[in-house]
Amino acid sequence: MEEAVAQIYTTKNLGAQFYIDNFNNATKYEIDSTSITNKNSPIYSPTLPNMTYAKGYASELNVFYENYDNATYFGAGLCVYFAVVMLLGTIFTFLINVGASQKFVHPIVSYLRAYIIIPTMFSKGRNAQPMGGFKVFTGLFPDRVDSLICLGYTVLHIVFWAYPYHSSPAHTYTWTSQLEEIRRLVGDRSGIMAFGEIPLLILFGGRNNLLTFMTGFKYTSMIHFHKLVSRFMIIDALIHSVNYVLLFEQYWARALKTLYFVCGIAATTLAVAIWLFSFHPIRSRMYETFLYFHIIMVAGFVSMCWYHCRDMGFCEWIIAASVFWVFDRVVRVIRMSFFGYRTANLTLINDETFKVSVKRPKTYISSPGQYGFVYFADALLWFQSHPFTVYNDGENLVLYIKVKRGITKKIHNKLVANGGKMTKKLCIEGPYGESSPVGKYQNALLLTGGSGVPGIINHALTLSAKTKPQNIKFIWVYKTIKDLNFYFEDFLAKLKDSRVIVDIYLTRETSLEGAYLGTSTSTFGSSDEASYKDKHKAKEHTSFGQLPSFINFKLGKPNMEQLIKEEVESFGGGSVGIVACGPPVMMDHLKHAVSKEVVSYKDRIDYFDEFQTW
Numbered sequence: 001m002e003e004a005v006a007q008i009y010t011t012k013n014l015g016a017q018f019y020i021d022n023f024n025n026a027t028k029y030e031i032d033s034t035s036i037t038n039k040n041s042p043i044y045s046p047t048l049p050n051m052t053y054a055k056g057y058a059s060e061l062n063v064f065y066e067n068y069d070n071a072t073y074f075g076a077g078l079c080v081y082f083a084v085v086m087l088l089g090t091i092f093t094f095l096i097n098v099g100a101s102q103k104f105v106h107p108i109v110s111y112l113r114a115y116i117i118i119p120t121m122f123s124k125g126r127n128a129q130p131m132g133g134f135k136v137f138t139g140l141f142p143d144r145v146d147s148l149i150c151l152g153y154t155v156l157h158i159v160f161w162a163y164p165y166h167s168s169p170a171h172t173y174t175w176t177s178q179l180e181e182i183r184r185l186v187g188d189r190s191g192i193m194a195f196g197e198i199p200l201l202i203l204f205g206g207r208n209n210l211l212t213f214m215t216g217f218k219y220t221s222m223i224h225f226h227k228l229v230s231r232f233m234i235i236d237a238l239i240h241s242v243n244y245v246l247l248f249e250q251y252w253a254r255a256l257k258t259l260y261f262v263c264g265i266a267a268t269t270l271a272v273a274i275w276l277f278s279f280h281p282i283r284s285r286m287y288e289t290f291l292y293f294h295i296i297m298v299a300g301f302v303s304m305c306w307y308h309c310r311d312m313g314f315c316e317w318i319i320a321a322s323v324f325w326v327f328d329r330v331v332r333v334i335r336m337s338f339f340g341y342r343t344a345n346l347t348l349i350n351d352e353t354f355k356v357s358v359k360r361p362k363t364y365i366s367s368p369g370q371y372g373f374v375y376f377a378d379a380l381l382w383f384q385s386h387p388f389t390v391y392n393d394g395e396n397l398v399l400y401i402k403v404k405r406g407i408t409k410k411i412h413n414k415l416v417a418n419g420g421k422m423t424k425k426l427c428i429e430g431p432y433g434e435s436s437p438v439g440k441y442q443n444a445l446l447l448t449g450g451s452g453v454p455g456i457i458n459h460a461l462t463l464s465a466k467t468k469p470q471n472i473k474f475i476w477v478y479k480t481i482k483d484l485n486f487y488f489e490d491f492l493a494k495l496k497d498s499r500v501i502v503d504i505y506l507t508r509e510t511s512l513e514g515a516y517l518g519t520s521t522s523t524f525g526s527s528d529e530a531s532y533k534d535k536h537k538a539k540e541h542t543s544f545g546q547l548p549s550f551i552n553f554k555l556g557k558p559n560m561e562q563l564i565k566e567e568v569e570s571f572g573g574g575s576v577g578i579v580a581c582g583p584p585v586m587m588d589h590l591k592h593a594v595s596k597e598v599v600s601y602k603d604r605i606d607y608f609d610e611f612q613t614w
Contacts, residue, residue, distance in 0.1 A: 074160040075196020089215030099440035128584035187243030194236035206328035267304035348420035368458035372430025391454035436608035442574030449477040449582025464498035560589040
C-alpha cells in the first residue's frame with residue numbers, strides 16, 4: 001500500500017522504509033517553534049507550525065466524512081431491511097409450497113396467523129376496498145402483516161434520522177456557526193439516504209420482480225412497499241433540499257448558475273409532483289393518465305438525480321435503479337415478443353363483461369390464478385395494458401374482461417355495434433403472479449364472486465383432474481342466473497362428473513321457479529360420487545325446473561363468517577387450503593372470517609388471496 005502511494009509522488013520506487021527513515025531523521029532534530037525568537041531569520045532545523053487550525057479543520061473533516069459514511073450505511077441498511085423481510089417470506093413460501101407448513105398447527109402459530117398474517121390492518125377493516133371519505137380523501141391500506149413490515153421500516157428510518165450527529169467542537173474553521181454545520185450534516189445524510197431508496201422504488205414498482213416469485217408476496221404488497229419507500233424518499237429529499245437552500249441563501253444567484261444545484265431543485269420538484277399525482281382519487285379515476293405521467297416524471301427524476309451528483313459520487317444507487325428498470329422493460333418486451341399479436345374472438349356476455357378467447361402459444365405456460373397484461377391492437381390506445389386472470393381452456397386462453405374506461409369501454413361499444421361478436425388482435429404479457437399451492441392440502445375450499453371466477457374455476461378443474469384424494473368445494477357468489485348460461489357452457493358443465501362440490505349463491509334472485517341452465521333439460525349427476533359429495537346431496541336443489549342437480553343453488557348473499565365456519569367443519573378434519581378472488585367487499589369480509597376460523601379449527605388452515613389491486 002505504501003509503495004503504491006509513493007508512486008503517486010515520484011517515478012522512483014523508494015519503498016516505505018525510505019519515508020520512515022526520513023521521518024525519524026526529521027523528528028530527531030525537531031525544534032519547538034515557540035523557541036524561535038527571530039521569525040525573520042532562516043530556520044535550519046525541522047519544526048512544526050501552529051497546528052491549532054490544522055487540527056480544528058481535520059476535526060471538522062472527520063465529522064463531515066463520518067456523516068457521509070453513516071448515511072451510506074443507513075441507505076444500505078434500508079435495503080438490507082427489505083432483504084431480510086424477503087428472505088423470511090421466501091422461507092415461509094417454500095414451506096407452504098412443499099406442504100411442510102401443514103405440520104405447524106401449534107396454538108401460538110395459529111394465533112400469529114389469525115391476528116397478524118391474515119387479517120386487515122384494522123379489525124373488520126378494509127384492504128381490498130379503499131378507505132376514507134367524500135370520495136376524495138381515500139386510499140388503499142395494506143393488510144396487517146404488510147402494515148407491520150411498513151411499521152418496521154418506519155421505525156428503522158426514524159432511528160437513522162435520529163442517530164447522533166457528532167458535531168466538531170470547533171466548527172468555525174469550515175462553517176460560520178454550529179447551526180450551519182448541523183444543516184450540512186442533516187442535509188447530506190437525508191440526501192444520501194434518499195438515493196439509497198431509489199433502487200427499492202424501482203424494484204418494488206416493476207412487474208418482472210423475482211421477489212414476487214420467491215417470497216409469495218403479491219404484487220399488491222410490493223406496490224404498498226413501493227408507496228411507503230417513495231414517501232420516505234420524498235421526505236428525505238425535502239429535508240436535504242430545505243437544508244441546502246438555507247445553506248446557500250446568501251449565494252442563491254450564484255448557486256442557480258450551477259448544473260448540480262438546478263438539477264437538485266428539479267429532482268425534488270418532480271418527486272413531490274409524482275407523489276401528488278399518485279393519490280388514490282386521481283389514480284382510481286384516471287389510471288391511464290396517472291400511469292404514463294408517472295413513468296415520464298420518474299424518468300425525469302432519475303435523470304435529474306444523476307446530473308445532480310455525477311461529479312460528487314453516490315450515482316451507484318442511480319445505476320442500480322436503472323438496471324432494475326431496464327431489466328423489467330427488457331423482460332416485458334421478450335414476453336410480448338414470444339406471444340406476439342394474435343387474432344382473438346371477442347364475445348359480449350352482458351353490459352359489464354365480455355369474453356376473450358385466443359389460441360395459446362406453446363411458450364405461454366400458466367397455472368391457475370395467474371394473470372396477464374392485455375394489449376389490444378388499437379390506433380390510439382395500443383399502449384394501454386390491464387391485468388386479467390387467464391383461464392386455460394385446452395389450446396385456448398380465455399379471459400373475462402370487466403368493462404371500465406379506456407380501451408375496454410371502446411371495445412365494449414364496438415361489440416354492441418357488431419351484435420355481440422367480433423375479432424381483434426391482441427398481445428398478452430405474462431403470465432404473472434404465483435399459483436396458490438392449494439393442491440398440498442387435504443381439503444380445498446375455492447371461493448369467488450362476480451367476474452373473479454376464471455382463476456378459481458381453473459383451480460377447481462386442475463384439482464379435480466388429479467388422482468390425489470382431496471375434498472374440493474367450489475363456491476360462487478353471483479348476482480342473477482340469467483348470465484350463468486354463458487359460463488355454464490364455458491366451464492361449469494365440466495364439473496358435472498367431477499368430485500367438486502359446487503354451490504352458487506344468487507344474491508339478487510328471489511325464486512328459481514322455471515329457471516333454466518345449460519343446453520339440455522336432463523338432470524346432471526353421478527350415482528358413484530365420492531363420500532364427501534354424498535354428504536351434500538341433501539343440499540342439492542332439483543325442484544327449480546331445468547337446473548343441473550350437481551350444482552347447489554342458494555338464494556341471497558351468504559354471511560362469510562358463518563359460511564367459512566360451516567364449510568370448514570363440513571370437511572370433518574384435515575388441513576384446509578382456502579383460495580379466493582372476488583369483489584373487494586367480499587374479499588375483506590373473507591379475511592376477517594378466515595382469521596377467526598384459524599384459531600378455532602384444530603388442523604391447519606391457509607388462506608390464499610388472489611385478488612390484486614393497486
